[in-house]
Amino acid sequence: MMPYxxxxxxxxxxxxxxxxxxxxxxxxxxxxxxxxxxxxxxDHQTAGRGxxxxxxxxxxxxxxxxxxxxxxxxxxxxxxxxxxxxxxxxVKETLDVYAEDFSVKWPNDxxxxxxxxxxxxxxxxxxxxxxxxxxxxxxxxxxQEEFHSPAPNPVxxxxxxxxxxxxxxxxxxxxERIGMYYELLKSGKGEWxxxxxxxxxxxxxxxxxxxxxxxxxxxxxxxxxxxxxxxxTDDTGRERRYAFKEVSYLx
Ligand code: BTN
Numbered sequence: 001m002m003p004y005x006x007x008x009x010x011x012x013x014x015x016x017x018x019x020x021x022x023x024x025x026x027x028x029x030x031x032x033x034x035x036x037x038x039x040x041x042x043d044h045q046t047a048g049r050g051x052x053x054x055x056x057x058x059x060x061x062x063x064x065x066x067x068x069x070x071x072x073x074x075x076x077x078x079x080x081x082x083x084x085x086x087x088x089x090x091v092k093e094t095l096d097v098y099a100e101d102f103s104v105k106w107p108n109d110x111x112x113x114x115x116x117x118x119x120x121x122x123x124x125x126x127x128x129x130x131x132x133x134x135x136x137x138x139x140x141x142x143x144q145e146e147f148h149s150p151a152p153n154p155v156x157x158x159x160x161x162x163x164x165x166x167x168x169x170x171x172x173x174x175x176e177r178i179g180m181y182y183e184l185l186k187s188g189k190g191e192w193x194x195x196x197x198x199x200x201x202x203x204x205x206x207x208x209x210x211x212x213x214x215x216x217x218x219x220x221x222x223x224x225x226x227x228x229x230x231x232x233t234d235d236t237g238r239e240r241r242y243a244f245k246e247v248s249y250l251x
Contacts, residue, residue, distance in 0.1 A: 008172050010068070010179075011038040019047040021067040022123060022137035029133065034069055037182075039175060041066040041167075049137065050119055052245075056139050057149035063156070064140040064167050068178065072131045074186055080124055081228025082185055083134050084108040085197045090177035091118050091140060092200050094170060099160045105202040106221075106230050107244050110140075115155035117141050138174070142167055190226075198224060202249070207235060209250040212242065216250060 018024045018040070025040045042065050048056035058065055075082055088104040095102045095110065095117065105111045110118035118140040125133040141147075141156035143164050157165055184193060198204065207218050210232060219232035219240065230247060232240045240247075 008168070008175070010175050011035050013038070013040045015040065015042045017044045017046065018042045020045050020049050020137070021065055022049060022121065022135050023047070025067045025069055026123070026135055029069060029135075036071050037068055037175065037179060039066055039068045039171070041171065048139065049121060050139075051121055056119065057147075057151065058139060058141070059144045062144040063142050064138070064171055064174075066171060067135055067137040068175065070134045070136065070182065072134055072182075072185075075131050077124075077126045077129050077131060078227055079190075080122075080131060081107065081224075081226075082190060082193070083122055083124070083131075083136065084120075084228065085193050086181040086185055087120055087122070087136050087138065087178055089193070089196060089200060090174050090181055091120070091138065093177055094173040095140075095157065097173065098157055098165070103202040103204075104197065104200045105249070106224065107228055111202050112155050112160055115153040116151070117155050117157065117160075136178075140170065140174075142170060194224065194226070210247050211250055212240070212247045 015024065021040045021042050028034055043061040045065055048058060048065065050056040070083065072083060084107050088108045088110065091110050092102050092104050101113050103111050108120050109116055118138065121137045123135045124131050141154060143158045144156045145158060147154040181193060201221060204221050207220050209216055210219055217234050219234040222233045223231040225231060225241065229241045229243050234240060
């Protein structure tokens with residue numbers, strides 16, 4: 001394991017090519033003891049994995065593709081959403097350094113205006129009621145100039161700022177912020193993180209159109225439950241609560 005250059009304080013393994021940085025890190029964890037917040041990055045993934053069983057496409061060497069491991073044994077299984085909050089805020093606030101208008105689209109996509117710049121896949125290993133290990137796989141579009149995959153509305157940092165960015169600078173900042181928020185979580189500052197997460201949410205003011213199994217409706221985001229369910233209040237004043245995948249935003 002080699003330390004990453006330029007003052008990067010987390011163990012980091014860089015691969016030119018792997019199937020998936022998350023799979024690679026998970027394999028490493030089964031073979032040896034891996035220090036918390038070790039990072040695996042890759043220029044290219046042959047089987048990059050996305051949410052809902054989708055694949056994750058990325059131009060070779062153009063974007064940040066990485067995974068890191070946490071051992072959040074201080075959290076109960078019911079508190080898994082805390083990890084989404086920590087990582088979403090770390091990515092969103094790093095991107096805020098480069099431009100305006102980033103938000104967290106519940107539960108853990110990062111958007112710039114109406115376009116997706118980052119996706120993440122958190123894979124938690126639960127033992128009983130505890131979270132034994134979390135492998136967080138994060139893909140941030142940094143320097144890609146054109147997107148050809150069917151992914152809806154992708155955007156890269158370069159398309160936003162007009163400038164090419166150094167991948168390792170962005171990685172360093174994201175990891176430092178993950179470290180900071182993770183420490184806050186450990187020291188019981190969950191409510192502070194909740195408030196910050198809520199302020200960072202996509203479309204967190206006014207009424208918008210949503211769709212659930214019953215159809216389309218208009219509602220306002222009024223909160224997030226500690227377990228991560230989205231709380232909406234519709235235009236008739238009725239409160240509705242949704243787990244991930246039970247509701248979608250309409251464009
Ligand atoms: C999504 O579908 O929004 C989640 C995408 C997560 C992609 C990243 S890229 C690095 C890491 N390795 C993977 O195989 N997936 C994640």
